[in-house]
Amino acid sequence: MDIYDVAVVGGGNAGLSAALTARQAGARVIVLEGAPRDLRGGNSRHTRNLRCAHAAPTRVLTDTYSEDEFLADLLRATRNDTDGPLAQLLVGRSAGCPEWMEQFGVRFQPSLTGTLHLSRTNAFFLGGGKALMNSYYASADRMGIEVLYEAEVIALDIRDGECRGITVRLGARTEQIRPRTVVVAAGGFEANLEWLEEIWGEAAANFVVRGTPYNRGTLLRLLLDAGAQPVGDPSECHAIAVDARAPQFDGGIVTRLDSLPFGIVVNTHADRFYDEGEDAWPKRYAIWGRLIARQPDQTAFSIVDAKAHGTFIPSMFPPIVAPTIRELAVALGLPADRLDATVDAFNRAVRPGTFTHTALDDCRTEGLTPPKSHWAQRLDTPPFWG
Ligand SMILES: Cc1cc2nc3c(=O)[nH]c(=O)nc-3n(C[C@H](O)[C@H](O)[C@H](O)COP(=O)(O)OP(=O)(O)OC[C@H]3O[C@@H](n4cnc5c(N)ncnc54)[C@H](O)[C@@H]3O)c2cc1C
Incomplete structure (x- = not known):
């Protein structure tokens, strides 16, 4: 080579940003991409998007979002377990990112x-993200960056703390690059379920x-085996509620379920297990993957009634619909008596309020465990969706 x-x-x-930066500085660059x-x-x-601080409204962002507020959001989301200098770097540089990306053809809406x-x-x-990556690859091509696809790096030649070369598999042959x-x-x-199993057990x-499906941690493993220092908690993840009917890999954002805050969420025993209305949904939706991962069969059921229609992005796969809670339970394979009892207990605990799906409203339960702190409305208007 x-x-x-x-x-x-x-x-x-990350890879294309590095490659484009290096090429701008005059380097001869090759990108080895494992996927076709x-x-x-x-x-x-x-x-889909990029979080950016900004001191005044921009062409694509409303109002202001200060660096302090961004940092505070980051600290809250990570329960203060954040690398300080890295967080400062991320937040401090975020404002300039859109402009930097636009020079390589990326567009914002x-x-x-x-x-x-x-x-x-x-x-x-x-x-x-597809258009983002296509823009980067088109720029890379124009700027003379070489890109190899289906080029899976399988070994790093690390000696005395220095990477001297890499081994890449290209179809049936392997090549060395120095x-x-x-x-x-x-x-x-x-995407490495065996590795995830070491952390999550059989649930994975x-x-x-x-x-x-191509992020299998091969490079992480090679670096760790070569003595790289691990940082962070490997069980941390941005795990969300996805439709259980989605493909196991690569389903993308359309598989996300947004209905959770506007009804109740039960496990396979038809029991509620968490406050569905805890906080503003965009800040809190990423807790649900971990919550569901701890439930039997890693499966949960989001149940709403007709009043909730129009308050959330519809699911990609059609919901299962029934005229009564009991019939919905049967259709979902849940114990009907138990789901009836769960819904009944929930309905009795709901206190009247003014339902506002776009804000933390005052619709909540009283005397129920777990509580529902916002958007609590009785499930009483058919049809019911699961
Ligand atoms: C469905 C979904 C929605 C998301 N939405 C958002 C969002 O709206 N906003 C946001 O900020 N973040 C979002 N994220 C997270 C964000 O996409 C990632 O944090 C970010 O793309 C990571 O970029 P990266 O370059 O580090 O990794 P990746 O983009 O995953 O790139 C890693 C590359 O390495 C290649 N590779 C892996 N192993 C090898 C090997 N052995 N040899 C050669 N190549 C290899 C892979 O093929 C891949 O192309 C989302 C993630 C997903 C999955």
């Missing part, structure tokens, strides 16, 4: 309204991974 100044392992947002061309771009292909209400904090890519610098941007191990077999 040719001589390269920089070899980038992984062709997602059509599926290039890792989880970045699925991403005007701010959104509606159930996501993220227009103040998050800039949305026009065309989503670049001056190696950048590893090959994602995490989120039931996980639905909505991102790329």
Whole structure:
């Protein structure tokens, strides 16, 4: 193979950002992407938006979002378990990111309204992550960056703390590359169910991974085996409630279920297990994957009545609909007596309030465990959806 100044392992947002930066500085760059061309771009292909601080409204962001507020949100989401300097770097540089990305053809869309209400904090890519990655790859091509697809890096030659070379599998053959610098941007191990099982036990077999199947943690393992220092908690993840009917890998954002705060959520025993109305949904939806992962069969059921229709993004797969709670239980394979009792207890605990699905309203339960702190409305209006 040719001589390269920089070899980038992984062709997602991080990898292409590194490759484009290195090329701008005059380096000869090669990107080794494990996926085939059509599926290039890792989880970045699925991403929708970028959280950015800004001191005044921009073309794509409303109002203001200060660096202090961004940092406070980050600390709250991570329960203060955050690397300080990295967090400062992320927050401090975020304001300049859209402009940096735009020079490589990335476009943002005007701010959104509606159930996501993220227009103040998050800039949305026009065309989503797929368009973002296509723009980067087109720029890389124009700028003379070499890209190899189905190029799976399987070994790093690390000696005396220095990476001297990499081994890449290209179909049936393997090649050695000896670049001056190696950048590893090959994602995490989120698609490696065996590795996840070491952390989550047998539950991992039931996980639905909505991102790329190509992030199997090969590079992480190679680096850890070579003595790299692990940081963070490997059980932490951005795990959300996805439709159980979604494919096991690569289903993307459309598999997400947004109905949870507007009804009740029960496990396979038809019992509620968490406050469905705890906090603003965009801030809290990412707790539900972990909550459901701890339930039997890693399965839960979101149940709403006709009053909730129109308050959330509809599911990609059609909901299961029934005229009574008992019939819904039968259709969902839940114990009907128990679901009836759970709904009855919930309905009796609901206190009247003014339902506002876009804000933390005063509709809540009293004397119920777990409580429902907001958006609590009786499930009494057919049809019922599960
Ligand atoms: C469905 C979904 C929606 C998301 N939405 C958002 C959002 O709206 N906003 C947000 O901020 N974040 C979002 N995220 C998270 C975000 O997408 C990721 O944090 C980000 O894309 C990670 O970028 P990356 O470049 O580090 O990894 P990736 O984009 O995953 O890239 C890693 C690359 O490495 C390659 N690779 C892996 N192993 C090897 C190997 N051995 N050899 C060669 N190549 C290899 C893979 O093929 C892949 O292309 C979302 C994630 C998913 C799955």
